[in-house]
Amino acid sequence: MDEMMAAVKTCFNKYAEFKGRADRAEFWWFALFQFVVLAIIGMVSHVLYGIACLALLLPALAVGARRLHDIGKSGWFLLIGLIPFVGWLVLIYFFVQPSGPANEYGGQMAAPDAPTVMPGPQ
Incomplete structure (x- = not known):
């Protein structure tokens, strides 16, 4: 939740x-937030609902463009x-798609710490 x-x-x-x-x-946490908020307000x-759609439109477009930048594509x-x-x-x-390497839109995103499924040899 954090x-x-x-x-x-x-x-x-x-x-x-x-x-x-x-x-x-x-991107996906914001998409889930947007879906839940719009579903509840729509009821x-x-x-x-119309006001919430307009309020969430610009941040949704912005995070979508930034997500495309992350994989090396233009926001267009x-x-x-x-x-x-x-x-x-x-x-x-x-x-x-997973995050791409550093590109003209910024440095490489920090990879989240993946949990160890099987411990290595000791």
């Missing part, structure tokens, strides 16, 4: 920042999502 809150806080702190990089976890009121690739069905599939494919 990781989700950190990702959401980062996305709101970088509300309209399209420069830099966002790792996979930051309450259609007017509030978000426009592929305008192509019905196929565009969303291509974007999802891009969004699930």
Whole structure:
């Protein structure tokens, strides 16, 4: 839960920042947050749902562009999502890719500490 809150806080702190990089976890935690918030608000009121959609649109576009930067693609690739069905599939494919090496958008993202599944020889 701390990781989700950190990702959401980062996305709101970088509300309209399209420069830099966002790792996979930051993007997907914010997407989950956005889905849950919009689902709950949508059950309450259609007017509030519209306001929430507008409020979350810019940070969603910004984190999407930063996520594409993380894999070495331009943020303009978000426009592929305008192509019905196929565009969303291509974007999802891009969004699930692991972080790439350092590129023109910034240095390499720090890899999270992976838990040891099997201890090595001692």
